[in-house]
Amino acid sequence: MDITAASGTAIAPAARAVEVIGTDLTERSLRRYLEGIAGVDAVGLEARAAGLGTRSIKKESKAWALDKVISLIDLTTLEGADTPGKVRSLAAKAKVPDANDLSTPQVAAVCVYGDMVPYAVTALGAAHAGARSDGGGVNVAAVATAFPSGRASRSVKLADTVDAVAAGADEIDMVIDRGAFLSGRYGQVFDEIVAVKEACKRVDGSYAHLKVILETGELSTYDNVRRASWLAILAGGDFIKTSTGKVSPAATLPVTLSMLEVVRDWHRLTGEQVGVKPAGGIRTSKDAIKYLVTVAETVGEEWLQPHLFRFGASSLLNDVLLQRQKLATGHYSGSSYVTID
Amino acid sequence: MSPARLTVPKTYKLYIGGKFPRSESGRVYEVTSRKGTFMANVAKASRKDARDAVLAARAAVSGWSGATGYNRGQVLYRIAELLDGRRAQFSAEIARAEGVSAAAADAQVDEAIDLWVWYAGWADKYVQVAGNANPVSGPFFNLSTPEPTGVVAVVAPQGAGQGSGSLLGFVRAVAPALVSGNTAVVIPNEQAPLSALSLAEVLATSDVPAGVVNILSGSAAEIAPWLAGHADVNAVDLLGAGELEWVDLQIAAAETLKRVSPPESGPDAGAPSVERITFFTETKTVWHTKGLL
Numbered sequence: 001m002d003i004t005a006a007s008g009t010a011i012a013p014a015a016r017a018v019e020v021i022g023t024d025l026t027e028r029s030l031r032r033y034l035e036g037i038a039g040v041d042a043v044g045l046e047a048r049a050a051g052l053g054t055r056s057i058k059k060e061s062k063a064w065a066l067d068k069v070i071s072l073i074d075l076t077t078l079e080g081a082d083t084p085g086k087v088r089s090l091a092a093k094a095k096v097p098d099a100n101d102l103s104t105p106q107v108a109a110v111c112v113y114g115d116m117v118p119y120a121v122t123a124l125g126a127a128h129a130g131a132r133s134d135g136g137g138v139n140v141a142a143v144a145t146a147f148p149s150g151r152a153s154r155s156v157k158l159a160d161t162v163d164a165v166a167a168g169a170d171e172i173d174m175v176i177d178r179g180a181f182l183s184g185r186y187g188q189v190f191d192e193i194v195a196v197k198e199a200c201k202r203v204d205g206s207y208a209h210l211k212v213i214l215e216t217g218e219l220s221t222y223d224n225v226r227r228a229s230w231l232a233i234l235a236g237g238d239f240i241k242t243s244t245g246k247v248s249p250a251a252t253l254p255v256t257l258s259m260l261e262v263v264r265d266w267h268r269l270t271g272e273q274v275g276v277k278p279a280g281g282i283r284t285s286k287d288a289i290k291y292l293v294t295v296a297e298t299v300g301e302e303w304l305q306p307h308l309f310r311f312g313a314s315s316l317l318n319d320v321l322l323q324r325q326k327l328a329t330g331h332y333s334g335s336s337y338v339t340i341d
Numbered sequence: 342m343s344p345a346r347l348t349v350p351k352t353y354k355l356y357i358g359g360k361f362p363r364s365e366s367g368r369v370y371e372v373t374s375r376k377g378t379f380m381a382n383v384a385k386a387s388r389k390d391a392r393d394a395v396l397a398a399r400a401a402v403s404g405w406s407g408a409t410g411y412n413r414g415q416v417l418y419r420i421a422e423l424l425d426g427r428r429a430q431f432s433a434e435i436a437r438a439e440g441v442s443a444a445a446a447d448a449q450v451d452e453a454i455d456l457w458v459w460y461a462g463w464a465d466k467y468v469q470v471a472g473n474a475n476p477v478s479g480p481f482f483n484l485s486t487p488e489p490t491g492v493v494a495v496v497a498p499q500g501a502g503q504g505s506g507s508l509l510g511f512v513r514a515v516a517p518a519l520v521s522g523n524t525a526v527v528i529p530n531e532q533a534p535l536s537a538l539s540l541a542e543v544l545a546t547s548d549v550p551a552g553v554v555n556i557l558s559g560s561a562a563e564i565a566p567w568l569a570g571h572a573d574v575n576a577v578d579l580l581g582a583g584e585l586e587w588v589d590l591q592i593a594a595a596e597t598l599k600r601v602s603p604p605e606s607g608p609d610a611g612a613p614s615v616e617r618i619t620f621f622t623e624t625k626t627v628w629h630t631k632g633l634l
Binding site for chain 2: 325330331332333334335336337
């Protein structure tokens with residue numbers, strides 16, 4: 001695609017972008033805005049992330065942190081081999097993570113492929129957030145838009161999204177077109193996010209929460225991560241998410257920190273709160289607690305809530321449960337005392 | 342005349358998951374010879390090192406127990422081969438640490454080497470001895486075979502210059518658990534840990550998979566309770582725990598139904614026997630229909 005020819009093309013007038021960039025919203029003005037963002041001090045970023053990872057968390061704080069981590073988990077199964085049965089057992093675990101200790105909080109959401117949404121909704125039943133009016137409960141998140149590669153036509157991606165929302169998904173995890181982003185076709189990526197956001201609209205006029213997966217492992221540089229974060233927020237994303245979990249490296253602390261910094265800057269600029277979801281590669285409680293520290297130190301403790309911060313993980317929950325059992329019983333627990341993923 | 346050469350003292354580290362980490366706690370303690378002269382600084386393991394060691398041991402169970410008995414025998418025999426090539430180092434360490442004569446130290450190393458060979462031989466034979474076909478009143482073959490129990494926490498014999506010696510005591514404690522395919526987390530002799538930690542270097546360069554043997558030098562009184570209470574440990578060998586509060590260890594172990602082998606003392610502690618192999622096994626019984634032709 002000839003970029004120069006397309007650069008005068010108008011792009012979708014998303015409210016946030018109009019507010020920040022102006023009404024003259026074109027591929028060119030978007031590019032000028034994104035490329036005008038200051039670069040990332042990569043060495044400083046990694047040093048800061050490493051520093052935040054050294055905090056020593058003592059017993060009471062650790063107990064609080066473990067429960068907090070559980071309440072922020074998007075319990076995920078995204079395998080080609082997923083079955084309705086697997087999704088049902090995942091939902092059961094989301095409702096009651098540790099059957100030996102009913103004081104264990106529920107996770108924030110279960111995250112499944114679009115075709116598994118009906119099974120997840122049914123399995124959650126009364127515990128499903130959509131079935132309750134008190135704001136509690138477990139959400140159902142669906143990955144959409146030809147996850148994980150995002151290589152499909154726009155109409156297929158939108159149909160994928162509409163389908164999942166109609167089936168009862170409360171949250172949509174979309175992937176951006178990394179090919180287009182890396183080739184500099186920001187307008188195309190932008191338009192696609194706007195279109196998917198529109199596809200998240202339910203019949204009653206409300207919107208499913210939109211998480212935008214940047215797949216930072218394919219973006220190569222922190223500068224790209226920062227730019228893609230701005231792009232996703234400008235286009236109307238409610239959450240920015242690091243990775244699909246299918247590409248290595250997935251979530252890392254420095255990448256998440258750089259995304260949190262964008263969210264912080266956006267909050268300063270507009271007063272709006274955008275969520276962050278690191279996903280993939282976070283397997284131990286120790287790692288998860290490092291993320292909590294990073295969030296609290298970067299955007300503030302108020303971000304440690306399910307509607308502003310999530311962990312995309314599957315094996316993390318078991319490790320947190322083992323640590324919780326250790327705190328409760330005083331001796332180390334083992335994998336035979338938690339369910340198999 | 343050439344100038345006097347500075348000695349290069351060695352810091353002995355833990356052996357966990359095939360690697361030689363320092364203690365997570367950063368602690369070390371001094372090991373002295375029987376005469377009280379400084380020998381080396383040795384890493385002093387903490388409960389978190391014990392936790393890491395159990396994780397490493399657990400991860401190694403499927404590979405080690407899944408290997409054929411024949412293969413395990415070859416691997417254990419390989420330990421003897423490598424130990425034989427380094428007998429001088431072990432002999433010197435033992436003589437200094439235990440204050441015994443060079444001949445006695447040599448004899449201990451020889452016996453340790455022979456013991457690896459002896460246990461290696463059992464790896465593909467103990468099943469035939471301990472397993473059997475059961476007579477049942479029905480048209481079934483009924484077979485019982487021993488299977489490794491999983492992760493075994495071992496307290497090796499303690500004390501310098503006592504019992505069978507620091508190397509031989511260690512091998513007597515560890516080798517039988519490995520024969521059937523268990524993996525081990527071992528607390529070596531606290532006063533004389535050097536030969537056990539040098540043996541770790543032999544294990545690391547032989548064909549023993551990472552995590553099959555994990556060695557936590559340090560205070561047995563401090564670490565053993567964490568291992569005895571650990572829910573992911575399947576059996577506890579208290580061979581050298583006679584001086585510890587070992588009844589408490591038994592009680593902690595009972596919490597998760599571990600097999601517990603009691604302490605022994607004297608030069609015959611942990612003497613080679615097939616019972617020490619079969620103690621750390623579970624019996625699996627299979628029923629198989631007979632043809633009715």
